[in-house]
Amino acid sequence: MNDSFTLVYIPAGRIIATLRSAAQCRSLASDLARQWVRWGGQEPAEDPTPVIERHRLEAV
DSSP, X not given: OOOOEEEEETTTTEEEEEESOHHXXXXXXXXXXXXXXXXXXXXXXXXXXXXXXXHHHHHO
């Protein structure tokens, strides 16, 4: 049984990250949502990779 959770950006059908728990996915989604708010609800022009990588490292 694979106990992993995947966060997906549904409008683009893009997988953002696969993490070990639903809580980690929620935390990442929350951090990414803050970026969206700063960009007025539009997809941020800034690279989300540092935020995603930080959550992946915390998942290890």
